[in-house]
Amino acid sequence: EVQLVESGGAVVQPGRSLRLSCASSGFTSADYTVNWVRQAPGRGLEWVGYMRSKIYGATTDYAASVKGRFSISRDDSKSIAYLQMTSLKTEDTAVYYCTRVVRLTYGNDAFDIWGQGTVVTVSS
Amino acid sequence: DIQMTQSPSSLSASVGDRVTITCRASQSISVYLNWYQQKPGNAPKLLIYAASSLQSGVPSRFSGSGSGTDFTLTITSLQPEDFAIYYCQQSYSTWTFGQGTKVEIK
Numbered sequence: 321e322v323q324l325v326e327s328g329g330a331v332v333q334p335g336r337s338l339r340l341s342c343a344s345s346g347f348t349s350a351d352y353t354v355n356w357v358r359q360a361p362g363r364g365l366e367w368v369g370y371m372r373s374k375i376y377g378a379t380t381d382y383a384a385s386v387k388g389r390f391s392i393s394r395d396d397s398k399s400i401a402y403l404q405m406t407s408l409k410t411e412d413t414a415v416y417y418c419t420r421v422v423r424l425t426y427g428n429d430a431f432d433i434w435g436q437g438t439v440v441t442v443s444s
Numbered sequence: 445d446i447q448m449t450q451s452p453s454s455l456s457a458s459v460g461d462r463v464t465i466t467c468r469a470s471q472s473i474s475v476y477l478n479w480y481q482q483k484p485g486n487a488p489k490l491l492i493y494a495a496s497s498l499q500s501g502v503p504s505r506f507s508g509s510g511s512g513t514d515f516t517l518t519i520t521s522l523q524p525e526d527f528a529i530y531y532c533q534q535s536y537s538t539w540t541f542g543q544g545t546k547v548e549i550k
Contacts, residue, residue: 364542364544365480365482365541365544366541381538383538384445417488424493424494425494428475428478430490430533430535431478431480434488436486437487
């Protein structure tokens with residue numbers, strides 16, 4: 321079964337750091353862009369950032385709201401991706417989802433597989 | 445950044461109704477538009493990609509249309525399992541989601 325499982329969510333104080341993990345199974349994760357999306361309580365979806373596969377240079381990009389504070393990495397030997405979050409703010413409180421990115425048609429990338437999410441609460 | 449605006453924000457409908465949700469982009473995005481369904485407590489699920497292509501396994505009562513800046517998601521004959529929140533997403537320039545449309549039971 322194709323699956324993504326996030327872990328690492330916790331309650332942390334503002335200014336602290338946290339690392340989330342996303343373990344994939346059922347497919348060759350090294351071939352895909354890995355991506356993170358978050359959802360604040362009662363709010364909509366916000367794209368956080370992505371890392372392309374190594375064959376595409378493992379390039380990354382991030383939403384302006386997290387650029388410079390969050391970083392994505394991947395260990396393809398373990399089929400795990402990470403979201404390192406630093407200088408956390410109360411507004412980073414959300415459910416964090418990792419997703420698989422697929423190109424189903426030319427130029428159009430969509431999120432076809434999602435994990436169940438992990439909860440991050442930033443509070444003093 | 446490309447902004448996505450959905451309307452309405454919520455709607456009430458009955459089983460068997462035809463439902464239409466609109467999504468407008470702040471600039472032309474060709475057909476780089478996807479639709480997702482999210483049920484309470486669950487992760488979103490991809491329904492439609494490239495504006496009008498049905499994702500594998502999604503019932504044919506779901507359809508999408510549009511190009512440029514204006515897009516539509518239509519559910520013909522609404523079923524009990526379709527009560528959920530629907531999000532559009534542009535993939536023209538990284539990704540941005542609409543604010544969501546909640547489909548509730550009338």
